[in-house]
Amino acid sequence: MGRTLYDKLWDSHVIRAYDDGSALLYVDKHLLHEVSTPQSFIAIEKKNRRVRRPSANLAVPDHVVSTVDRHLPIADPLARAQTQRLVENVARHDIPFIPLNDKRQGIVHVIGPEQGFTLPGIVLACGDSHTSTHGAFGCLAFGIGASECGIVMATQAIRQQRARTMRVNFVGERSPFVTAKDIALALIARIGANGAAGHAVEYAGPVISAMSMAERLTLCNMSIEAGARVGLIAPDETTFAYLRGRPMAPKGEMFERALAYWRTLPSDSDAVFDRELTLDVSQVEPHVTWGTSPEDAAPIGSRVPSPDDEAEPTRRERRRRALAYMGLKPGEALENIAIDVVFIGSCTNSRIEDLRAAAAVAAGRRVADRVKALVVPGSGLVREQAEREGLAKIFLDAGFEWREPGCSMCVGMNGDTLAQSQRSASTSNRNFEGRQGVGGRTHLMSPAMAAAAAITGHLTDVRKLTGAAS
Amino acid sequence: MTGFKSIESLGAYMPEQNIDTDAIYPARYLLLMDRDGLGPYLFRDRRFDKDGAPKEGFILDTEPFSSAEVLIAGSGFGCGSSREQAVWALTGFGVRCVIAPSFGEIFAGNALKNGLLTLALPEEMVARIGAAAQRGARFRVDLEERILCVDNEIVASIDLPEGQRMALLNGWDETDILLREEGEAISGFEAQHRMAQPWLFSEQSK
Numbered sequence: 001m002g003r004t005l006y007d008k009l010w011d012s013h014v015i016r017a018y019d020d021g022s023a024l025l026y027v028d029k030h031l032l033h034e035v036s037t038p039q040s041f042i043a044i045e046k047k048n049r050r051v052r053r054p055s056a057n058l059a060v061p062d063h064v065v066s067t068v069d070r071h072l073p074i075a076d077p078l079a080r081a082q083t084q085r086l087v088e089n090v091a092r093h094d095i096p097f098i099p100l101n102d103k104r105q106g107i108v109h110v111i112g113p114e115q116g117f118t119l120p121g122i123v124l125a126c127g128d129s130h131t132s133t134h135g136a137f138g139c140l141a142f143g144i145g146a147s148e149c150g151i152v153m154a155t156q157a158i159r160q161q162r163a164r165t166m167r168v169n170f171v172g173e174r175s176p177f178v179t180a181k182d183i184a185l186a187l188i189a190r191i192g193a194n195g196a197a198g199h200a201v202e203y204a205g206p207v208i209s210a211m212s213m214a215e216r217l218t219l220c221n222m223s224i225e226a227g228a229r230v231g232l233i234a235p236d237e238t239t240f241a242y243l244r245g246r247p248m249a250p251k252g253e254m255f256e257r258a259l260a261y262w263r264t265l266p267s268d269s270d271a272v273f274d275r276e277l278t279l280d281v282s283q284v285e286p287h288v289t290w291g292t293s294p295e296d297a298a299p300i301g302s303r304v305p306s307p308d309d310e311a312e313p314t315r316r317e318r319r320r321r322a323l324a325y326m327g328l329k330p331g332e333a334l335e336n337i338a339i340d341v342v343f344i345g346s347c348t349n350s351r352i353e354d355l356r357a358a359a360a361v362a363a364g365r366r367v368a369d370r371v372k373a374l375v376v377p378g379s380g381l382v383r384e385q386a387e388r389e390g391l392a393k394i395f396l397d398a399g400f401e402w403r404e405p406g407c408s409m410c411v412g413m414n415g416d417t418l419a420q421s422q423r424s425a426s427t428s429n430r431n432f433e434g435r436q437g438v439g440g441r442t443h444l445m446s447p448a449m450a451a452a453a454a455i456t457g458h459l460t461d462v463r464k465l466t467g468a469a470s
Numbered sequence: 471m472t473g474f475k476s477i478e479s480l481g482a483y484m485p486e487q488n489i490d491t492d493a494i495y496p497a498r499y500l501l502l503m504d505r506d507g508l509g510p511y512l513f514r515d516r517r518f519d520k521d522g523a524p525k526e527g528f529i530l531d532t533e534p535f536s537s538a539e540v541l542i543a544g545s546g547f548g549c550g551s552s553r554e555q556a557v558w559a560l561t562g563f564g565v566r567c568v569i570a571p572s573f574g575e576i577f578a579g580n581a582l583k584n585g586l587l588t589l590a591l592p593e594e595m596v597a598r599i600g601a602a603a604q605r606g607a608r609f610r611v612d613l614e615e616r617i618l619c620v621d622n623e624i625v626a627s628i629d630l631p632e633g634q635r636m637a638l639l640n641g642w643d644e645t646d647i648l649l650r651e652e653g654e655a656i657s658g659f660e661a662q663h664r665m666a667q668p669w670l671f672s673e674q675s676k
């Protein structure tokens with residue numbers, strides 16, 4: 001019987017298989033950022049251990065860094081200390097590091113692919129749940145906790161339970177402005193925030209084959225919002241073309257050798273998945289979320305649902321709580337919801353393609369009067385390219401703020417936060433209570449939809465603004 | 471880490487789905503670099519208002535449930551961010567066991583590293599156990615005997631992979647074990663892997 005991509009990645013990294021179904025896996029690469037690793041280094045050093053293979057790691061500060069004054073010291077003493085701690089830790093252990101003032105600096109899940117650190121066929125771990133992003137390259141990438149970061153650094157290995165496999169086949173023609181983000185939200189709305197728990201999800205089908213790496217990264221990024229620790233896409237010519245010439249990718253003859261191996265990775269045609277699902281993207285509309293879980297997503301033309309439609313009590317209770325938190329009433333049209341802040345950024349949607357999509361909507365228009373709108377590129381290189389392409393000017397002319405790269409308002413640890421009861425249109429991945437600031441209310445959507453909301457001041461079907469409505 | 475053998479306590483019920491790690495431990499406290507003493511930040515924004523004044527009605531602040539070492543919740547408990555602080559805050563507060571229909575996978579992995587037992591049980595059983603908790607039932611979670619008792623009646627067996635059970639019972643340091651027992655296997659694998667995929671070992675990425 002044939003093997004799935006997941007099976008191949010798993011099998012090729014088993015150091016030891018245990019009786020209880022778990023296995024010790026070799027970890028090829030480890031990404032580090034400032035927030036999830038201070039305790040990991042303390043654990044390593046308390047026992048006088050060393051990092052086993054420093055060059056298998058790459059560290060960058062991203063979560064707590066200011067997106068305004070890059071040349072100044074970080075104002076918040078705790079954030080400054082945490083960033084400084086990373087600098088010291090990686091120096092002591094000889095770990096490759098991209099410092100804050102380096103133009104390659106950016107969100108860990110943006111720079112991994114950008115630098116060619118992320119490669120097909122590898123096992124990649126990072127103390128961050130959105131590590132699923134990297135699966136877009138056909139590698140086994142998953143988030144781990146701080147203790148596990150310490151284990152990985154000290155041993156280059158991690159014990160894991162094997163996941164069940166699930167394939168989602170995307171078929172049909174997308175209409176304009178239906179992006180990877182909308183497809184991800186539609187999928188999560190259908191299967192639930194827990195719907196893929198215990199599974200490694202492979203995204204497949206003609207829609208995926210036609211996607212750019214940026215869109216694949218967006219889709220795999222959101223896997224964790226469906227409960228799946230691992231998202232996967234088979235590497236193909238799009239993947240290989242993206243990787244060729246990246247600074248940390250193999251070069252010359254070594255690239256060709258790697259390529260020959262990478263071509264063997266896609267799931268065999270007779271491979272059997274534990275679960276299969278088909279989603280017809282021709283039925284998908286641009287989506288927004290209305291609640292406090294990514295599964296609370298709906299087409300922009302619809303209305304806020306009622307908790308009473310939920311039969312199961314804990315689900316009904318969560319919905320009731322979500323609407324109270326969001327300050328919304330059942331039956332309200334989503335398009336009528338006024339917003340205060342727009343955030344275009346995060347590891348989900350801060351790549352150059354995302355900024356182009358948002359700029360295309362913003363061009364020649366103005367951000368609505370009371371709206372504060374931020375564009376935060378995913379990396380310094382994305383920022384530089386956007387400036388070269390004239391996107392930065394489009395944003396600035398339209399009244400957006402053009403920021404330095406980092407996680408920013410996705411998680412609100414760097415001072416970029418929503419105030420109590422403020423409402424955002426955000427291209428990030430989590431609309432949890434308080435995610436963007438205490439009492440802040442988040443509506444998730446694509447970059448083009450967020451730009452449209454910035455222009456009109458309320459949630460908006462971008463197709464109406466651009467004349468693409470059918 | 472100390473080992474988990476058995477506990478007896480009240481159960482606190484949060485009948486809610488998808489309680490995420492941002493709710494359990496808000497991101498702004500991730501700036502602290504400690505792992506001890508995080509109990510006060512557990513569910514911070516559910517328990518305290520902006521100025522730090524306690525809010526009414528949060529179950530773990532409501533007598534007699536403030537002493538509960540067992541927390542019962544809806545499916546998807548601990549979904550979202552990988553922050554281990556969610557676990558450290560729970561254990562710091564005194565919670566030793568969480569029962570839910572399902573868990574965020576990274577959260578469950580983190581729990582295991584810190585002596586917090588996560589027990590996944592069928593949804594309707596969790597609802598029943600939760601209702602019993604609300605009535606003040608006594609819980610006994612015994613990992614040696616592998617049983618969960620509610621008011622002295624066995625309601626479920628604890629069905630963990632043996633490796634995880636032993637790790638919890640003994641409070642082992644996993645890195646120690648791996649280096650001691652698997653050090654050679656890791657090196658052996660690494661040597662083979664280097665031959666097969668040399669592009670992963672060109673130490674050029676500095």
Ligand code: SF4
Binds near residue numbers: 109130410411428
């Ligand atoms: S952008 Fe947001 S989701 Fe992505 S790594 Fe940063 S904080 Fe996490």
